[in-house]
Each structure stands twice: as structure tokens, then as C-alpha cells.
Amino acid sequence: MASFVTEVLASSGKLEKEDLSGKISKMSRKVEDTKEEVCDMINKRYSEFLPSLQGSEELMVQVDEVSKEMDVLKNCVENEIRQNIHVAVTEYATLKQQLEKNTIIIKMLRHLKEFHSAMEESNNALLDKKYVDAANQLERARASVDSLKSWKTTQLPLLSALSSELTVQRENLIYHLGDEWKGLIIWRLPPSKALEPADLKSFLKVELNLRQACSKDSEPKPPALLCCVLQALAIQGDLQHKIKLFSQVLLKTMLKPLVMYPSLSVRVTEQQDEGITLALQCLEESDQEKSTPSQVYSKLLLVLKTLHTYLLDVSIGNKKLSAILGELIWEEISQCIIHECLLYSIPTNSSQLEKYNIVIKETEEFEKSLKEMEFLQGDSTDLLKYARDVNCHFASKKCKDVIVAARKLMTSKMHNTVKITPDYKLRLPKLPTPASEGKMKVKQETTQDEIIMENTKQLSAWSLCIPPCRISESVQQLMELAVNTLCEAVGSSTQCALQLFFTVRNIFQLFYDVVPTYHKENLLKFPHLAAIQHNNCMYMAHHLLTLGHYFRAHLPQPLSDGVATFVDMVPIFRKLGAQCFLAQMNVQRAELLERLSTAHNFCNLDDEDNYIAASKAVRQVIHQLKQLGTVWQDVLPVSIYCKAMGSFLNTAITEVIAKIMMLEDISSEDGEHLHTLCQTIIEEGPLVFIPLAEEHKNKKYQEEVPLYVKKWGTFKELVIVLRANLQEIVDRWSDGKGPLAMEFSSSEVKNLIRALFQNTERRAVALTKIK
Template sequence: MASFVTEVLASSGKLEKEDLSSKISKMCRKVEDTKEEVCDMLNKKYSDFLPSLQASQELMVQVDDVSKEMDSLKNCIENEVQQNIHVAVTEYSKLKQQLDKNTVIISMLGHLKEFHNAMEESSKALQEKKYVDAAKQLERARASVDSLKGWKISQMPLLKALSSELTVQRENLIYHLGDEWKRLVVWRLPSSKVAAGCAPPEPTGMKSFLNVELNLSHACSKDDEPKPSALLCCVLQALAIQGDLQHRIKLFCQVLLKNMLKPLVIYPSLSVSVTEQQGEGTVLALQCLKESQEERSTPSQVYSKLLLVLKTLHSHLLDVSIGDKKLSAILGEMIWEEVSQCIIHECLLYSIPTNSSQLEKYKTVIKETEEFEKCLKELEFLHGDSTDLLKYARDVNCHFASKKCKDVIVAARKLMTSKMHNTVKITPDSKLRLPKLPAPASVSKVKQETTKDEATMENAKQLSAWSLRLPACRISESVQQLMELALNTLCEAVGSSTQCALQLFFTVRNMFQLFYDVVPTYHKENLLKFPHLAAIQHNNCMYLAHHLLTLGHHFRAHLPHPLSEGITTFVDMVPGFRKLGAQCFLAQLNVQRAELLDRLSTAHNFRNLDDEDNYIAASKAVRQVIHQLKQLGTVWQDVLPVSIYCKAMGNLLNTAIAEMISKIMMLEDISSEDGEHLHTLCQTIIEEGPLVFIPLAEENKNKKYQEEVPLYVKKWSTFKELVIVLRANLQEIVDRWADGKGPLALEFSSSEVKSLIRALFQNTDRRAVALTKIK
């Protein structure tokens, strides 16, 4: 009867559900008990450190059994639910929630089991020096801990203990890997006996690098084929798995750059040797074979030394695949930019030719650079197309022009700031040493067509032999050198590329503009203080302006487009240089003019010369004026062109004479004794003034310039008439007036002559008659 009831209930599903409920209740209790025991065991293992290996193994078996029961029960429930889903959704939902909770707990227990197994395997692999396996097991353990952290129901104290244990094991592994790395890759540096991962202080001087060594231990296999050892590969791969490889390689690169690669580029005397020590490894050592006389290494020397180092590193250290990348590629990404910049600034920059004739030879350097980069790509240090290094080498024309322009400007500025008083003599026959340039075909053709016409016109019209010639004078030696520098730079532009020619041409223009701006400012005080320098600066500017007229014309046809189309000219700069020279000399003339007037101001306006003190003061003032003019004549006579010299001296003498005339004309009463004294002083000027117009010593016997004094001194005739009047009687004055047609009337107005007569003669009938005749 009972079995019949059971069958009926089973067919209705009620008994099955009651059995399931009882089974789930029992399973919940069993899961909770297992969870408590596992957590307790792990706490004892990783937190309390109690030995419970046997208990843990039994628990692991128990966890597996419970897990299997749960899987079976889950399948049973899911089948039952699917069959009765329409009638038992509500009843089974509660059971499903409880089952899901238990499933999560079982999954957590599975991760705990995974963590424990991974930690055990990692510890075992580390003891056997299976570093890659140890690193992978630690990664498994870390993944288990990360999964546990994702559940809020996880017990925080237990997670903290597991994370702490994982950190300890990871640091222990990294320590062992670092120890192996230090043993396999050993640096010997001057600053310390052994260094392997720490960046040392920056060494200075070539000698400090002579003891640098890199020892790659156990780098050869049994068959003597150079390749990284299995142990080294394991160490590098394990470091990569643990994420510490980049840091190790970065430190290695820093030491390699500072102590081996850069010194080999910078110091031409340094070389590198590679020695194989049997049973110990390979040693790269820096050495100085012989003192090099060159200040910089050639590109070929640098490339060969660097390739020797990098090939050795590739063979014994870097030929290891880390994931999908070679270690050599990782190292290349870290060092290439700094190495290439060092090669550019310490080697290639100094290999750029200084003369355009050497540009053709530079193709060798470009080819060597291409081969260097090709070798680096084969070693997988480099990827992709041309880099900054090869681009720099190929842009030699641009760099040549930039270097040349920089050197030209530096040399020009040095000439402009040098002493101006070192001079050279320029004569009308002096010419620039212009280079012989091949005439362009178009010019030759035009020249042949016009030869007959030119021959016909040559007899008809000819320029003077003095046309376009500088007068004899002296210029600064530095200015002559500046012009030669400009010629040489323009010669470099001939035959160069368009960009290079443009840079060089405008550098020459900038050089002259720099002279215009720098020299007047840099020598400002001296140009005002020393008349000699002012005259030289005047000549310098006129010399430059003279040659700038034709400089562009000489080179235009030989330069590439667009320079050959007419923009090659310096004519626009000519007015500025002429004005600059004139302003400088006029400023000096104003200084000298002010000094002359200052000296004459001590003559007490030439009043009361019958007083001995007044006469002495006036005489001294006149003597000082003569002395100043003679001194200027001595300074300027061999410097300025003759015409400029005479005009300058005439201007200054005229200033002194005009001042004396003005002061004498202002006198209201001139006694006979005063008149004699004034005549004596003025006669001194007349006798000694013309002597300053002797520009050259060899012309002492030639009175040409003294005879032409009235051409340069406007008031000279006026002054001579005044001197005559000072000693003449009334009749002689009237005769020289000659009814307004005589020589006196040409220099003075009637009112001025009357004023002189009133000052020189007493009020008598004869003076009155004479005054009436002055009309």
C-alpha cells in the first residue's frame, strides 16, 4: 500500500520535490561546513602559517566531491524545472536562488584551490630555476586573486593574506631574476667596481672611459655558436611576464649610452675590443689604441665602432623573442633617437664640407649612412624607412649652406668688431681679385653678335680713365677682408643648388646689412673721439658702396634661377652706405668745429688788444687753432682722398676765419695799436692756414693746393680784405671800394665797411668824406 502511495506521489511530482528540498537543505549545510573548513585551512596556511598539508589535501578531495554532487543536483533540478516550468515557476525560483548562491560559493572555493595550486607550483619551479614556469604560475595565482576580489561576499581578511603572500612570492621571483641578470650581464665602470642595473654618475673626459667593460657571461653554447644562453632567455622571458623587463632594459640602455655608445662617437681615439673568454663569456672593453690627431671621428669610423658593439650585443644578449617582438627591437626603440642625435651633432655636423667643391665627395658619407641603417634593420634594431640620421646626411646641400652661412656671419662679425686702425692703401689702380667664372652660353652668344658694334662705338665714345675708380685713400684691413669674404661666399653659390645659392646670396646681403648696423654702434665712442678712425670709417663705407655697385652684376649670370633673373643686386644698399660714411665724418667735423670755436672763445672777442693779457690770450687762441688744424692735417693727410681732405680742412679753416671776422666786425672802437695786433693775428692765419692744404709730404714744393685755398674756404677772400683794411688809410679803403665795384665791395656790404671805418678812424672831416663815398 505504501509503495503504491509513493508511486502515485512520485507521478504527481510532489515526492520528488520533497526529496529535492531535503537534499538541498543537506547540501547547504554541507557547503557551509566545507566553506568554513577551507577558509580556516587557508587562514592557517597563509595567515597563521600552521602546517596542515594533509588536512588541506583531504579538504580538496571533499571540495571536489561536493562540487560533483552540486553538478548532479543542478542537472536534476534544471530537468525537473524544464518539465514543470509552467506549473512550478514559483516553487522552483526560491530553490534556484539558493542553488545560485551555493554555485558562487563553489566557484570561489575553486579559485581558492586554483590559487593554492599555482602558488605551490610556482614555489617548486623557482627552486628548480624554471623561471618562466614560476612566473606563469604566479600570473595564474594573481588571476585567481583578481577573480576573488570581484565578489563582494569574499572575506576581506583572507583576501588580504592571499594578496600579501602573492606580493612576497612575486618580489622573491624578481629578486632571483635580478640576481641572475647581474651575474649574466656585468658592467665594470670607473666609478664603481661592478655595476649592473644602476645608472652611474656622468663621467667626463676620454680617460675616464678607458676602463669601461661589459661582460656577457655564459654566452656561448656548446657548439661555440654565439647565441644567448637558455638561462638568459628564461630570465628575460620571466621578467617580461612579470612586467619588469622594460625597467631592466631601460637601466641597461642608460649605462650603455653613457659609458659606451656616446664616448665611441665623441672621442676619435676610443675604440672597442671584443674578446671571448673560454668558459666565462664575452667581454666588450673600451680602449685607446693611439692618440688621434683629429678632433672629431669620421662617420665611417663611428659606424664601424657602433656596429661592432651592437652586433656583439645582438649575438650574445638581444637575439631573444619577447612575445611577438625581438629584444633588439625593444632596445632599439629606447636608444635610437638619442644615438642618432649624438651622431648628428658630434659627427655628421662636423663632416659637412666647408667648400662646395667637396660636396661631391660627401656622397660617400651618405652611402655609409645608408649601409649603417641597413645593417641595423637586419639586426632588427630599426624598422621602417629613412630615419632622422639618413635624412640629415641626404640634406647635405641645405646643411652645407646653413653651416657656410653661419661661418660667414661669425667671421664677418669678428672682422667688424676688430680694430679699425690697421689700414691698407687703396689706389685708383686697385681692383678686387674677382674669380674667373665661365661665361654662360647665352652671354657668349650675345657677346659674339655685338662685338662689331662695340668695336665701332669704342672709337666714337670712351669713358674717362678715372671712371668707376676709387681715389687714393686708406681703408681698414678688416673691410678689405670683409669684401674678400663676400666674394668667396658668392663663388660658393655659383654651381650650387637653387636653395643653397639663395641662402648664400642673402647671407652676403645680411653680412653687409650687419656692417651697417654693427660698426657704427660698436665703435660709436671711438668714432667721435678719434678723427683718424672717423676718416677711416668714411673711406670704408665709400669703398663698400663703390664695389656694391657692380658686385651683383659680376655674378648674376652664373647663378641659378631666380637669382639670374635680376634679383642678384646690391645697388639698393649703396645710398645707405654713402650716407653712413658721410654722417660719420660730418659728426667728427662738427666735433672739431666745436673745438675750434671753443678755442677762439678764449680770445675775449679780440677787444682791447693793447692790454698785454688780452693780446696774449688772443694770440694763444689763434695759435691753438693753427695747431689743431695742423694736427688734423697730419692725421688725415694720408687717409682721406685729396678732394675730401681739402674740403674738410677748408670747412674747418673757414669756421675759424668766419668766427674771427664776426668778432672783429662787432668791435666799435679799434685803436691803431689794436689794429696792428689784429693785423698780426690775422696775418698769422693767412700765412699758416694754407699750409694745412698740403695733403701729401711729397707735395711740399707744389703750391697748387695753397693757390686753390679760396675754392675750399668761402670766407678766405673776405678775410684777406679785412686784413688789408686793418692797416689801410682812408684813401686806400675808398680806392678798394671803387664805387661798389672794387674787391672790397665784393666781400663786404656798404654798412659793414662804414662800421669798420668808424671803428678804425676818429671822427674827422676826412672820415666823413670817406663815408659819403661808400655807397
């Protein structure tokens, strides 16, 4: 080799072109021969699987020698080109190109050598259970294959063989690491089908065993073998997958059940041969529906501290394994704690909110412990945020419970009623006197209408009182629910008070939407329920007038500035009650007119069948009025009752008057029959105006019939005319100033005279007097 270099570097510093070309050609042949031998050896070793270790070592030595010669020749050529660039640029450029090609081939051969040595060392490390070294060597081999792939001139069959061998070796390593993992971390689980319907008994078979986790000589810590396995898995990029599978089993079979079942706890046992075992157990049946936060935190910390001590206290790069597991499980377990524990620990009464500070502190301590073990990173978490926002959650829970309770009351039966008397007062809580209302004194056990104003002129004791009537018991309870909810808003935070106040408004809006729809058929079918619904709406409208005013001064802004009011809902409820009752009245009025339509227009009553039909129609009308009176007597307020019954009676007699006025010929016998039927109405009609049993002795309402029945006077005059003679009719007309003229027009009276009396001179004289 030295003689060859001496010949190349001539004493004069000049090289013969022909000699240099010959030597480069000779070197190229040598490189090609070496390349063929190396590729042949690699093919035999990794593609054809022929044992050729000794030959490969000799070839590696030969590759090194050729590489050194190439370096010397390259330097020589570069020096020669610089000295003679103006002489032989073209010739030397060609020679340099050939040389660079040979250099690339040498680099490829070096990568092949690197791959081979890395694979051999990896195999040896794997046999010695040096998993970290084996993983690192595989990474070296993969880097060599990646370098080879970067050159397009690389032979594809050879690369395919190398990649396949690398994949097989990596899978072999992963398999061994998996076996070690299974031997160190052992789950004992019930059949998967047993866990599908979440059952407490199925979870009692769950165990997690950490092998080799105990040692007599050293402190508790993860075993060295486990650390090596974890490091090797991390190098090969399979650690995240392993930990993810572990976290899923841990969550499903251990952590979540501990949160969901109050009677479930964890038992940690330590045995020298068996390691550490975490097993779920049920010490005693608990009466609690949900675990308390302190119970959940203590059980979870016991599991996580044990895992941290014997498994997760391992650093992978610049990150601990506990942090990796924490990222995988924290979001899911924190949501489970929120929805299965904290949600049910929220107080249902504002007086218990101060005690909830204990839960907030327990949550802070829980998260602090997790941060110390590096399960948690950062300061703000959803769990602690949820616990600290207890006021909002209290309001949300309270609002939800209130709406559910309100809807239940609205869909309950309406016919269970309570009597409202004039001295009835809605019970309101005692509230402190606002500074702005120092002149107003509120009694102990204040009621809505018992505010005594310092004024010489007192209102009547009956002012702003509800008239006696009956309302649904559920509506009374609904109003009490609204008052209690507003009491919760007093003294609460602004956001909480706003939520509670508008929930009360939503209660009334819900009543407006739900009740008419839910009870629609019954409200049209049963007069009793329609009357109760009318009273319910008027009762609520009555209290909505002053309810907001009573609480407004005790609520935070902007509620105290005038937002806290229900006055805008008063017309809505009054209209709702009126519409419901009017719809029922229209139904009853239609039935009443239908009964009168069977009277054959009250004509030809001398015919027995016609008289029977007319008499039956009148009796049915009276019976319908009495039935309505019985249903509504103790339900509606007296004034509403009288107006309603007066309207029905007025409808009946108006229809009778119209039918009689249409008759063109009324015989004396027909007149007697008509008089008899009308007299029945006059005698029995007023009886329906006895709204209460105690009113039998007081005929005031019967005497006031004309106030409620507009056509009552007209009807009575008609009855008189049916039996009167011509002179009596003329006298009652009294030149247009008598009682008959007050009810009928002259043409109507003339038509009656023509129908009742035959055409005689006396009738003609009488007709002339009706002007």
C-alpha cells in the first residue's frame, strides 16, 4: 500500500494521466468486487439466511482497507486537480465523479456493517434480558436502514430483507417485554359479561397484583426489571399503548366502581412472595345512595399512592410514568367524581352552603396529593372548579328540583281542592326591614296583606282579599313552592339569586303552557274542573300582583332595581282563567240551545205530542241549570257564579221569547200551555241563584235576578200578555209609557195581539192604541 502511494505521489509532484486513470480503474474494479462480496454476504446473512459470520468479518476488514486507500487517492487527486486545473478540467472532473461514486458505495457498506453489528448486539442483549440495550441497538439498526433508504441507488431486494429482519427482531423484543409486563402486573378480573350490567358483586372479584414489589433490604419502590421493561417500551414507542390499556382497565374495574358504590372499598395486602395486591371488597352494605366526597377521595388516594409507590415512580425521559397515567385517566375520573359524587353532595338548602367549605377543602387536599405524586399538572382543574362554584351548582340543582316538583304538581289531579276564605293569607317569611323602608313595620309571621302603613286612613279589612272559592290543592302548593324558592334567593349571590328568581318566573310560565294542554280534554268535559281552573288562575294572578314587591328590596341588583316583578304576568293569568271558563260556558250554552231546539218552536201546543216535547225541553233546561248550580255552588266566587248562571238563564229565556214572538197564531189553549211552560221557568229559574246552602234563608240573590238576567223583565211581561185580555194589554202599554212598552216595541206588541186574538173591532181599536 505504501509503495502504491509513493508511486502516486511522484517526486516532481506530477502524475501521468494514463497511469492515474489506470489506477483509478483498478481501484473501481476493486470497489465493485468488494461491493459484490459484501452484498452477497448480506443477502446470504439476512435474505438467504446462510451462516457466514467469519467471511463477513474478513470482508469488513477488506472494506476498511479499501476505504483507507480511497481516502489517500482522493486527496492526491484533489491536489493534482488544483495544480493542473487549467490543463485537464474535463479529465479530472470525470475521475472525481467516479471517485465520489465509489465513496458513496463505501458509505453504504459502512451502514450495512453498522446494521449487522447492531442486530448482533441486540440479539445478545435480549438473551441476557438487557432490554434497554436491546432496544437501543434496534434503534441503531433502524437508523442504518433509514440511511440506506435515503439513497435511490440502493438495491431494493436487499433493503426489503433488512427491513423484514428489523421488524421481526422488534416484534420479538416487544413480545418479550409484554411477557415481562404480564408477569409483573397481574389483573384478576371476572368475565367481561359479568361487568356489562354494572353490579356490585361482580366487582368484588377484581384484583391487581404487583409482583416483586416488596423487598426486605430496600425501601418500597418499583423493581429494577420493571424499570428496564418500561424504559425499553418507551424507546420502542410502545409504552403509551401499554399504559393506555392499563389505564382503561384501572378506570373501568377499580377507580370508577370505588366512586359509584358507597359500600365498596379497596384492600391492600403485602406478601413477600406475592408482592402487593389491591383488591376490591364490600365491608358492609351502606344505606347511602351516593358516596361522600371524603370517602371517594380517601379510597382513590389509597389506590393511586400504592400504584405510585410500587409501579409509577419511574422517570421516562424527562417525564414520570405517573404523569403519563394521570393525563390518560384524570379527565374521565374527575368527570365521574363530579357526576356521581359532587353533584349529589350539593346542598338543597342555602343554610347548608357554609358547611360545603369542608368539601372544597377536601377537594383541594385531594388534588394537592395528586400533584405531589405528579398525577396532576397545572393549577386549575375541572374538579376543584366545580367544587368552588358551589353557589352556581346549588342554584342549578335547586332550580332543576323546583321545576321538576312544579311540573309534578301541574300534572296532578285538579279536583283535590281547598277552600279559600276571605281571611286567607299567603304565609310569607319574616324578612329584615330594608333601610329604604324604615317607615314600614312588619309583624312576626308576616303575611302578604298584613303590612301596616302609618297612615290615618286605613283600607277596608276586605281590600285585596280573595273572594270565597275553591282552588286546587296542587296550585296552593305551587305558590308555596314559588315563595320558598324566592326565600332561597334572599341573601344568595347575585348569580344564584338571578337563577332562582327567573326559575320562579319559569314556574308560572310553565303553568301557563302545561296545564291548559295537559288537562285540555277534562277542562272541556267537566264544568267542575273548568271552574277550578278559573279560580286557580285568578288566585295566582292575585298573588303575582304583590309577590315581587315583597321580595324585591331583599334581592341583589339588578333585581332590587325593579327587575324582580311578576306584575306583567297578571293579565296573562287572568285571561287564561277567563278563556278556560268561557270555553266551558260556550259548551254548556250550546247544550242548552240544543235542548230547546227539541221544543218544535213552541207551536201547536194543543197537540199533545208537541206539548210533551216542549215541556220536556223546558224541564231539561231547568235540570241542566240546577246541575251546573250544584257543581259550581261551592267552587266559584258568588259574583262569578251568579253572572254565569244569569247568562245561561238569559240565553234560555231569550230563545223562548224569540220562538214565541215568531208564532203567527196562538189559540187560547196554546196560550195557556205557553203560560204554564213560562211560569215554570219563572218559578224554578231563580232557584239556581242560591250559591251557598246558608243562603236559603236570604232571598237576596233571587231578588237580584234582573241584575244577572237582562231579559228577565221582558220574559215576565210576555208571560203576563199570554194570559191578559186586550184591555189589560193596552193598560200595560199605557201610551208607550207602561211596563210593556219598556220591554217590547209597538210592532212586537201588535204582532202578539194579532197572534193571540181574532180579528174583531175590539182588536182593531186596541191596535190603534199601540203606538
